[in-house]
Amino acid sequence: MTDRKGLADKVRRALATEGLSDKMWASTSRARGNRAKAIEELGIDVRGMKESVRGLKQEALGDPELPRKFAARVEENGGHVFFAKDGAQAIDYVAELAKRRGADVLVKSKSLTSEEIDFDHALEARGVRCIETDLGELIVQMAHERPVHLVMPAAHKSVADVASIVSHGLKREVPQDPDAILKEVRAYLRPMFLSAKVGVTGGNAGVAETGTVVIETNEGNGRLVSAAPDVHVVLIGAEKIVRTWEDAAEVVSAAAISATGQPMTVYVSAFTARSPLGGEGAGRELHVIILDNGRSKMKSDPRYSEALDCIRCGACMNICPTYSVVGGHTFGHIYPGPISIPWTANVHGIDNAAYSELCIACGLCKEACPADIDMPMMIAEVKQQLVDLNGQPRVNRFFAGSETLARLASATAPLSNWSLRPRAARVLMEKAFGVDRRRTLPAFSRKRLRSRLRGMDAGDGSAGKVVYFPDVSADYNDPELGVKAVGVLAALGYKVEVPKLRWSGMPYLSYGEVRKAARVAEYNVRALEGYVRDGYEVVSTEPTAAYMLKDSYLTLVPGEGSSLVAAHSHPFFEFVEPGLGKLALTATRGPGVELGFHIPCHDRALTVGGPAVRFLRAAGYGVKVIETGTCCGMGGTFGMKAGALGFDLSNAVGERLFDLFRGSRCGLAATESSVCAAQIHDGTGLEAVHPLHLVDVSRR
Amino acid sequence: MASQYADAFARVFASRNGVVLFAQSKGATSEALRRTAVERGASSVAVAGIPEGVRGAVAEGLEGIEVIDVGSLRGAEAKEAVARADLSVTWAAHGVAKEGALMEATWDDATKLASCLPMTNVALVSEGSFLPDFHAAMRAAGKIVAESPGPKPTISFIAGPSRTADIESRLLYGVHGPHSVVALVLGWA
Numbered sequence: 001m002t003d004r005k006g007l008a009d010k011v012r013r014a015l016a017t018e019g020l021s022d023k024m025w026a027s028t029s030r031a032r033g034n035r036a037k038a039i040e041e042l043g044i045d046v047r048g049m050k051e052s053v054r055g056l057k058q059e060a061l062g063d064p065e066l067p068r069k070f071a072a073r074v075e076e077n078g079g080h081v082f083f084a085k086d087g088a089q090a091i092d093y094v095a096e097l098a099k100r101r102g103a104d105v106l107v108k109s110k111s112l113t114s115e116e117i118d119f120d121h122a123l124e125a126r127g128v129r130c131i132e133t134d135l136g137e138l139i140v141q142m143a144h145e146r147p148v149h150l151v152m153p154a155a156h157k158s159v160a161d162v163a164s165i166v167s168h169g170l171k172r173e174v175p176q177d178p179d180a181i182l183k184e185v186r187a188y189l190r191p192m193f194l195s196a197k198v199g200v201t202g203g204n205a206g207v208a209e210t211g212t213v214v215i216e217t218n219e220g221n222g223r224l225v226s227a228a229p230d231v232h233v234v235l236i237g238a239e240k241i242v243r244t245w246e247d248a249a250e251v252v253s254a255a256a257i258s259a260t261g262q263p264m265t266v267y268v269s270a271f272t273a274r275s276p277l278g279g280e281g282a283g284r285e286l287h288v289i290i291l292d293n294g295r296s297k298m299k300s301d302p303r304y305s306e307a308l309d310c311i312r313c314g315a316c317m318n319i320c321p322t323y324s325v326v327g328g329h330t331f332g333h334i335y336p337g338p339i340s341i342p343w344t345a346n347v348h349g350i351d352n353a354a355y356s357e358l359c360i361a362c363g364l365c366k367e368a369c370p371a372d373i374d375m376p377m378m379i380a381e382v383k384q385q386l387v388d389l390n391g392q393p394r395v396n397r398f399f400a401g402s403e404t405l406a407r408l409a410s411a412t413a414p415l416s417n418w419s420l421r422p423r424a425a426r427v428l429m430e431k432a433f434g435v436d437r438r439r440t441l442p443a444f445s446r447k448r449l450r451s452r453l454r455g456m457d458a459g460d461g462s463a464g465k466v467v468y469f470p471d472v473s474a475d476y477n478d479p480e481l482g483v484k485a486v487g488v489l490a491a492l493g494y495k496v497e498v499p500k501l502r503w504s505g506m507p508y509l510s511y512g513e514v515r516k517a518a519r520v521a522e523y524n525v526r527a528l529e530g531y532v533r534d535g536y537e538v539v540s541t542e543p544t545a546a547y548m549l550k551d552s553y554l555t556l557v558p559g560e561g562s563s564l565v566a567a568h569s570h571p572f573f574e575f576v577e578p579g580l581g582k583l584a585l586t587a588t589r590g591p592g593v594e595l596g597f598h599i600p601c602h603d604r605a606l607t608v609g610g611p612a613v614r615f616l617r618a619a620g621y622g623v624k625v626i627e628t629g630t631c632c633g634m635g636g637t638f639g640m641k642a643g644a645l646g647f648d649l650s651n652a653v654g655e656r657l658f659d660l661f662r663g664s665r666c667g668l669a670a671t672e673s674s675v676c677a678a679q680i681h682d683g684t685g686l687e688a689v690h691p692l693h694l695v696d697v698s699r700r
Numbered sequence: 701m702a703s704q705y706a707d708a709f710a711r712v713f714a715s716r717n718g719v720v721l722f723a724q725s726k727g728a729t730s731e732a733l734r735r736t737a738v739e740r741g742a743s744s745v746a747v748a749g750i751p752e753g754v755r756g757a758v759a760e761g762l763e764g765i766e767v768i769d770v771g772s773l774r775g776a777e778a779k780e781a782v783a784r785a786d787l788s789v790t791w792a793a794h795g796v797a798k799e800g801a802l803m804e805a806t807w808d809d810a811t812k813l814a815s816c817l818p819m820t821n822v823a824l825v826s827e828g829s830f831l832p833d834f835h836a837a838m839r840a841a842g843k844i845v846a847e848s849p850g851p852k853p854t855i856s857f858i859a860g861p862s863r864t865a866d867i868e869s870r871l872l873y874g875v876h877g878p879h880s881v882v883a884l885v886l887g888w889a
């Protein structure tokens with residue numbers, strides 16, 4: 001049973017914990033910035049990197065014999081291999097080994113796989129103490145916590161926190177100075193490295209062709225853990241095995257770039273056999289534990305098999321807006337962040353994945369992922385499983401039904417608009433449906449787009465044919481936007497059709513109604529496919545709709561129809577940009593108005609705002625792109641929901657963007673997304689509109 | 701071509717807080733080693749994995765300083781001796797230009813520990829050994845491992861001094877491994 005109240009309390013506590021959101025945000029934004037800088041400076045072809053990582057992982061996972069081939073090579077080189085079905089088996093193996101070697105203390109370098117099976121605690125219970133040697137891991141171990149981030153385990157701790165934790169752990173006063181802390185830790189760990197009989201590392205990749213394990217670290221603890229003790233244990237997930245050294249190179253460099261913006265980590269080590277120490281090989285052992293723990297099940301489930309492509313870089317965490325304000329103790333179970341949702345659902349049980357509600361379906365994690373993993377879709381599947389098990393919470397049901405609501409509200413406008421405005425009505429809406437009373441709800445238009453267009457010039461077709469896809473906003477709330485869009489397309493010489501279509505269906509994905517989203521996708525694809533075959537292009541002014549058409553529908557209704565529609569669908573400004581020379585653009589505000597421009601998340605996968613900004617500049621506006629590098633926090637209708645699992649969390653994310661808008665002194669905000677506009681307006685008081693509303697367009 | 705790679709390496713390695721020195725002769729190599737040891741106040745130096753033709757220059761540079769010849773020590777004794785050293789001198793099989801890294805191949809963990817444990821590590825690398833990038837270096841590493849007839853070596857890439865950003869994302873050096881890594885690029889070896 002999902003405990004929404006418990007989750008809301010956790011979010012509330014996280015947001016109220018002094019400094020937590022600020023520290024998380026600072027760490028994740030720095031990591032985002034470093035990644036972006038590295039991509040630019042190193043000239044990384046992100047698309048190429050994604051294709052390559054994904055391709056090599058899929059090839060490796062598609063070869064059921066690969067783990068055996070890897071194991072055979074390890075054994076040929078004198079190593080021992082153990083296939084562990086689950087965490088308990090892996091822990092038993094290590095506990096027995098430690099006993100055999102008389103080791104009551106192990107040194108360990110960072111291993112996320114070991115976190116997954118609660119390695120340290122389980123071994124402790126068997127009388128074997130496990131010392132974390134990665135600084136961040138050591139801090140959280142001393143604090144009796146779990147890592148808050150895959151790559152930055154102690155991102156939520158200040159220098160003062162760390163000094164106090166380390167003082168307590170070492171039982172002596174450590175000054176609140178990072179260098180002093182470092183010295184103390186070095187002095188504490190050095191004898192441990194030298195005296196430990198067993199060292200444990202993870203593995204970033206296992207290379208099947210030679211039976212080699214590759215690990216990456218920045219601190220160098222992995223080198224010490226693997227070289228100084230007589231026994232080296234590698235705990236590696238079965239999905240980490242790749243075919244060749246070249247594949248391993250691709251994995252480790254993509255991980256370093258995506259994690260911290262480094263071209264490579266400071267140390268990359270590759271072990272193939274246990275080396276002697278000072279010429280003595282007796283008693284030097286290498287044990288490789290290949291862990292399944294639910295991976296085979298995941299591999300055979302098409303909804304989740306992609307999760308196995310994860311190379312544990314943490315980039316999805318760094319870009320995730322809600323994770324970035326609450327951290328991994330709230331947005332996570334054992335693994336933190338976006339990828340943890342499908343992973344938790346499969347490895348630790350669906351009931352532990354209820355925090356999936358904190359995903360606001362912005363889609364950015366997929367964008368940032370070097371393996372191009374479709375986390376948003378997997379998270380939608382996890383939510384669907386939870387809905388199937390526990391039912392849909394009332395507020396989510398309300399918003400998942402926005403299309404029907406819009407139809408109703410539009411049919412009863414202006415009464416519906418008037419009745420939603422008074423404070424008493426808002427309080428009632430909050431009580432009855434969970435819609436936050438502080439939110440300005442969009443007004444509905446009595447006349448929908450198609451009736452507005454009746455009698456309007458729909459273009460002569462000299463440039464081609466276009467289907468305009470309005471989605472909810474340009475159909476029910478702001479049909480004037482649709483009218484302008486059709487006007488621009490007609491002025492460019494396109495013959496424009498606005499057939500009967502459904503909404504894009506994104507809210508169904510956000511609220512875990514994947515099957516309903518698939519039905520919507522099927523309807524729209526069927527309706528659009530015929531047009532495309534007749535030579536039409538599909539154009540939308542709503543970035544989420546363009547994203548659904550070009551991306552999500554391919555997964556929801558795979559096949560020739562969705563591929564065809566995706567290939568012929570376009571975001572509005574990208575589509576009209578080549579013809580702008582034929583048009584006269586006049587700014588409707590000004591002169592001298594400076595616009596603050598916001599890039600909607602779903603457009604980051606498409607145009608990153610470029611064509612819209614150029615359109616506004618061509619009309620004579622000064623345009624400043626105002627950016628946090630992630631979402632505005634609205635997440636479709638998520639930010640309209642009341643309380644911690646809605647408005648409060650949405651606002652905690654939004655505040656960072658609002659501050660930038662306030663500091664920019666821009667008098668007006670422009671954004672292509674209707675919901676981002678609402679968020680910016682509510683957060684800053686600025687008027688926030690679609691770029692098309694700021695420009696009069698006519699044929700030259 | 702090789703020196704172009706070495707130059708590219710030097711830029712990136714330095715940007716990662718590594719130190720790069722070039723030596724065009726045996727004498728210059730000895731001198732660079734001597735100066736480095738003196739500047740770091742090293743009273744004992746662990747020397748490991750140095751190829752025959754370069755040993756003389758190393759020995760000359762370290763004259764007057766306690767030298768721990770890692771290869772001559774057995775078992776745990778080697779590990780403890782390396783841990784006592786203030787500085788180490790090791791050999792890198794290749795330099796990696798684009799990512800600014802050194803590639804070490806070791807057949808004994810005492811040699812590997814020599815580049816891990818002391819506060820300063822001086823890694824000698826031949827200017828002619830540079831490879832364009834990490835991918836090429838991994839291919840070369842894979843080949844060394846696959847073609848090693850006997851025991852397989854451990855490959856380590858080292859792209860600067862040990863570092864962490866685990867305390868409020870502040871960059872700190874020398875958490876476990878060397879605080880300082882000096883790449884001494886040999887134009888003559």
Ligand code: SF4
Binds near residue numbers: 319364
């Ligand atoms: S879709 Fe957005 S909110 Fe959801 S997990 Fe990914 S980054 Fe976070």
Ligand code: SF4
Binds near residue numbers: 258309312315369370
């Ligand atoms: S899901 Fe992608 S972005 Fe997230 S940790 Fe894994 S590889 Fe990195």
